[in-house]
Amino acid sequence: MSADTAHWEKVCQVGDIPDGGVLGLEVGETPVALVRTGGEVFALHDVCSHAEVRLSEGEVYDHTLECWLHGSCFDLRTGKPTGPPATRPVNVYRVKIEGDDVYVSLSKE
Numbered sequence: 037m038s039a040d041t042a043h044w045e046k047v048c049q050v051g052d053i054p055d056g057g058v059l060g061l062e063v064g065e066t067p068v069a070l071v072r073t074g075g076e077v078f079a080l081h082d083v084c085s086h087a088e089v090r091l092s093e094g095e096v097y098d099h100t101l102e103c104w105l106h107g108s109c110f111d112l113r114t115g116k117p118t119g120p121p122a123t124r125p126v127n128v129y130r131v132k133i134e135g136d137d138v139y140v141s142l143s144k145e
Contacts, residue, residue, distance in 0.1 A: 050072070050077065050133060051136065057071070058071050069090070070140075077138060080115055084105065085125065085126050087108075113128070
């Protein structure tokens with residue numbers, strides 16, 4: 037069993053993320069969209085892979101985030117587009133909750 041070597045950054049409190057909504061913020065210099073839905077918190081790169089606008093200004097539908105500009109939808113769990121016009125995924129980041137604190141790791145491991 038390997039130890040978690042990820043760098044975790046405390047980014048907000050759970051209550052800062054609207055239930056069924058999105059909070060856009062920066063982790064270092066990386067734009068991140070935090071989504072709270074169905075009792076879970078997800079983190080995605082906050083730039084649409086199609087139009088390069090902030091995804092955090094979009095709408096949440098179940099486990100997808102819809103870009104406000106052209107309607108591209110991205111799966112919160114994988115970052116993969118679930119419909120056109122986007123064809124490339126966005127990065128997803130690991131999230132952990134400790135108490136009311138939300139932590140995000142941008143590292144791959």
